[in-house]
Amino acid sequence: MFRRGSYAQVASGSTGTTQPNSIPSQSGQFVRLSNSGSIMLGTGILGQSHHARSIDADGYHASMSNSLGRSGPAPSYTSQMSHMGGYGALQDGGAPTFFVPSYLQGSRYAEKLEEEHKARIAAYREQRSSNSSNAASLSTSSSSVNLHKPGHSYRGLAHEIIERAPSFVDEPIVSWPTRWDERDKYPQMEVEEDGRLAKFAGAGKSAHDEAAAIRADHPMPRQCGIYYYEVTVVSKGRDGIIGVGFSGSKVPLNRIPGWEPDSFAYHGDDGLCFTSTTSGKPYGEKFGTLDVIGCGINFHTNTAFFTKNGRYLGTAFKDLKPNMQYYPSIGMKKNNEALRANFGQEPFAFDIDTMIQHEKAKIQQEIVTLRAQSKEHGSTDETQFIQGLIGQYLAHDGYVETARKFAQEVRQEAKALSPDGSADVSHLQTEEDIDAVNRQRIRAAILDGDIDKALKHTNAYYPSVLRDNENIYFKLRCRKFIEMIRSCAELNAQLQPTIPTPSSKRSTASTLNKRNSTATDEYDFEMELDEQLGVHNGAPWENEDDEDDDLEAKQKKLGDLTQAMIEYGMELKQEFANDPRREVKRALEDTFALIAYENVRESSLAPLLETKGRVPVAEELNSAILVSLGKSSSAALERLVQQTEALVSELADDGGPGAFINVRKDFLQ
Amino acid sequence: MSSSTVSVSAPTPTQHHPFQRKVDEVKPSKPDIDFLVMDYLISHGYPDTAMEFTKEAGLALVEDESIEARVEIRHAIHKGDIDTAINKINDLDPQILDKDPALHFALLRLQLIELIRSCTSAPGLDITPAINFASSQLAPRAATNEVFLKDLELTMTLLIFLPSTDLQPQLAELLKPQLRQEVAAKVNEAILISLGARGEARICALYRARLWSEKQAREAGKDIPAVMPLGLEPSPVQSNGNGEAADVMVQ
Incomplete structure (x- = not known):
């Protein structure tokens, strides 16, 4: 599958021995680096301790070396980051270019790949903002990143990625071809235009049947059902000795595809199609400058076809090997021959x-x-x-x-x-079914945000469930805390427009916000709690001349709610602070980060507050009750x-x- | 919140098959399932259930103006009151039957069957209404269509054999309630399509996709369990003692 040494494996499951909840499937994710020649060694291979050092050939992949700094979730995050290099994103600082070929739009495969890509972008953005606030951009030397204290600035990044794209927990999804592979070409081939343009740049007077071929960066994925790409002949040179097709990963690159076993191509100079031999069979017309040649494999029937200028030319090859990975491949022989590929970045001619x-x-x-x-x-x-x-x-x-x-x-x-x-x-x-009634009551309570009621009913009817499913109990507790924050935020929002907040107060609040958003460090937590308290409690007295009784009552209520919320938070923290489980720690950190914001609804953590967050908790509890009753959970x-x-x-x-x-x-x- | 979920699954006979793990890994979203249910309730015409479901599941109400009429039409066909059904369909949209001669013929034939049934229910009753109806309503349509003609001829033979408790299977089929149910379902589909909706509920397509994919997977020699029960609790009739094979989907 992965055939070349230029793939670096970053086994990112962290130290599996000490972290029972590490993500084993992350290991074995291959990471492709953009700069040729830079090879990473595995860092912290699953189940081993962190003894491996990463060798950073050009000092560019700062994020990689950072993974050595800590054993938490960071490695999986870094592996995503370095993968991005494969899209050429880190060099220009922009988002990696991602495209879905038109014919794959709406397919399950494209959806999966897109989810993965979005998660990667999100991680990239967060990483950037996180980095810049810590004065350690990607371009600085790796050592400065290494100097960060473990657990400081990368809090929660990796699990964010995983939460947004559950598919990461599955096997990594291999992309479709996106460009010609600069490390998988014959030296006389040159690649330009982000890997789209390939041209022959040799002396042209080499050995008789010496030619130059190149393969794309990924194999043609079988899960497409049909995979298809096109090339435009930018220039056919003098003789137009050009082959367009596909080949296995081990096919020599000094020959035009089609002449070697496991390679298949349609040639421009004679219009024949070739496989495994230098004698072709009649197929289509010759092709030359400005012709658009398409090449597709139907993996269902294991056949291949070509198109010319949008015209279907019929089946060219049958009985392709069902277990072989085929890469888009082209070959040329003479100077001034150049082809531009369209792997789906643009509309196809066919x-x-x-x-x-x-x-x-x-x-x-x-x-x-x-x-x-x-x-x-x-x-x-x-x-x-x-x-x-x-x-x-x-x-x-x-x-x-x-x-x-x-x-x-x-x-x-x-x-x-x-x-x-x-x-x-x-x-x-x-x-x-009396249990159905009870379960519905419990679910309805959670969906209403009344966690106390749900806890009460669950304990009354199914006392063993919360005992046996401590994680659900924990989630319910966290959800209750979130609901309390929600009510505070709601009440606060009701009050907000009517209270003329003194400008000084506002500016303090905003600086506070700014600081919090960049350094939501749990060590600052208690201090922020106090500040937060001050903001909320201070407001009513500053607006004493406010004539509205109702408003005052609301203010009072907000104060009480806030007080209760904070007390509950402390209780929650006390109960679970020493819990060694990573997901518990994460959830606690996330939940507590919420109170760091004065206006939570506008913060990046706002999604945590949404009522739809109640649904998974309700469903999980429902499933657990069903299991406790000996019924199927789904x-x-x-x-x-x-x-x-x-x-x-x-x-x-x-x-x-x-x-x-x-x-x-x-x-x- | 953390998305880590604890997998809680009741023991099933196929648990240890590697494929079962893949099945368990699929996490259907609750809204998707609710959609399937709601879509079914609306398109198959269970308005009271749909209303209750929006309340209990906290869903948005799906407006469907045709649902009452569709329920009435279905009810009329199920009862054998085809005249009422046809009138109601034409009230909705006369084009529905105009554009679908086969459906129209199926309805008229049901009506003929009911006429025959009533005029043969006791000895000595007049059978001319049935004959008149057949020659005026069905015969002109059957004249140009082989299939219709066969159906009409078969139906008319009922006149000879009824009343009887021992009909040959082909004729017995005509008197079974399933025939009405089938026609009613077709009418429902036609109405939905005429309104620009999908003809059948998504769950029906899903059900068949499940059958199809299992068949394909077995033909392709994929490594899947011999039986894949859904966990539908066996009803008293189906119960076979071990309670597991009762709901296996059979083709």
Whole structure:
């Protein structure tokens, strides 16, 4: 898969021996560095102690060496960062260029890659802002970054990344080709324009069949189903000895693709297509300057095709090896030959989108045909099965009233249908489930933000659940704290427009904010608490002339709320401060960072306050209660989605029909 | 908040299969599942349930003006009151039946079956209404369509054999409530499509995608468990003692 030494592996799982919650899947993520020749050694390989030093060949990858500074979550973050170098982002300081080829838009594969990319950008931005505030930009020498005290400025960065893109926990997703690979070319090939333009720059008078080839940076991904790229012949030189196609990673680069085993190409000088031999077979026309040649592989059928100026030329190769990784590859032989690649950065000349649509439609048709077949057995099976799914989901998730109404309506339907007016609804669970009622009550309480009520009910009905699921208990406690901060912020916002805040106060507050946002260090926590207290409590007395009683009452309430919130916070901190688990520490840090802001709603932490944050806690508790009752934690309907998604992804990985299905887009929206 | 979740899964027979881990790793989002349910309730016409669901799950109310009419139409077809159903469909949009001759024919045939059923329910009743209806309403449509003609001929043979408790299967099919259910579902779909909505609920497509993908995966020799139960609690009728294979999706 990864074939060259220029890939540096950064095993970033941190010290697995001391951190039970490290992210093992992060290890084995290969990191591609932008500057050729700089090779990193693995730093802190999973399960080993931190003894390896990273060798920083050019002193550029400051972030890399930083990973040595601490053992926390930082390594996974740095690995993302250095990966970005592969996009050429660190040099120009801008965001890495990311593109989705038009025909892959909306595909599950593109979605996954995009999620990963967004997380990387977010990490990059945070890293930059964090760095600049600490006067250690990327361009400074690595040593200055190394000097940072462990645990100081990179608080929580890595887990932020993971939270935003859960897909990181999975195997890293390999990108589609994005450019010609400067480290995977014959020396006489030159690469320009961000890796898009490749041209022959040799003497031109070398050995007889000496040529120069180059491969792209990533293999053509099977999970595309069909992969396609194009090249424009910028200049064909004198003879136009140009080959466009693909080859395996070990194919020698001193020959035009097509002449060697495992390489396949369509040649411009004779219009023939070649594989494994120097004698081609008739295929298309010759091509030359300004012609656009497209090359695609259908991984479902293991065939390859070419296009010329937007015209499909038919199948060129059959029986491609299903287990081989093929890289886009081109070869040239003479001076003044130059090709520009389009890996999807621009619209294609050939209407590949329609070809993909056609494949998708074919598969949807297959699925519909299945419907026709199942109809022959009678649609009642399907109808009843689906009614069963719906009914069980409603009961399972504690939608008691809804479940009751559903059973009622289904019964009415069955009655109308049956000749003797009897209703068979045996496929629905109709018996009252006292646990469902309780669970619904608990869920509703959490969704309302009334955590105390949820805790009370849970302890009353399912005392073992919180005991056995300490992490859920902890999350509920944190959520309660967040709810308290929420109410404070809400009340504060109500008061805000009516209180003429003295300008001096405002400026203190804003400087306070500024400082807090850059150095949300938990060591400052208590001090900030006091300041925060001062701000809120001080306000009413400064506005004594305010005539509104209601306002005063509100002020009083805000003071009380704030007081209660802080007391609760201290309690929470005391209870969990010594908890060794990393996720507990993180959650505590995050939650407490919230009080550092005067106006939390405008801070970067605002998402933590959103009410939708209640949903996962509610669901987790619901699942735990179900498990404690010996029931499955997920409803059959969820299983149906899970199984479908897993099966489809199984059918997509090797380029099978699953590549053309996006379960969420196609069936859940 | 931390996203780390503790995986809590009840023991299932397939737990140890590596594929099961992949299944467990998929985390369907609650809003997606709620959407599936809501979409089903609306498109298959369960307005009271849908209303209750918006309340209990805290969802936004989905407006669907046709739902009441669709429920009434379905009810009418299920009861065998096809005349009412056709009138109501035409009230909604006369184009629906005009554009779909097969659907119109299916409805008229249901009506014919009901006429035959009633005029053969006792010996000595007049069968001319059925014959008149067949020749005026169905025969002109069947004249130009092979399939319609066959269907009509088959239906007319009911006149000969009814009343009887021992019909050949092909004829017995015509009297089963499933036929009404099927036609009602088709009508519902047609109405939805005429309103620019998706014809069938997403959950139906998902269900078949699940069947399809398992079939494909088995054909491709993928390493997946022999059975993949969904965990639907077996209903009393289906219960087979061990309570696990009852809900295996069979094709």
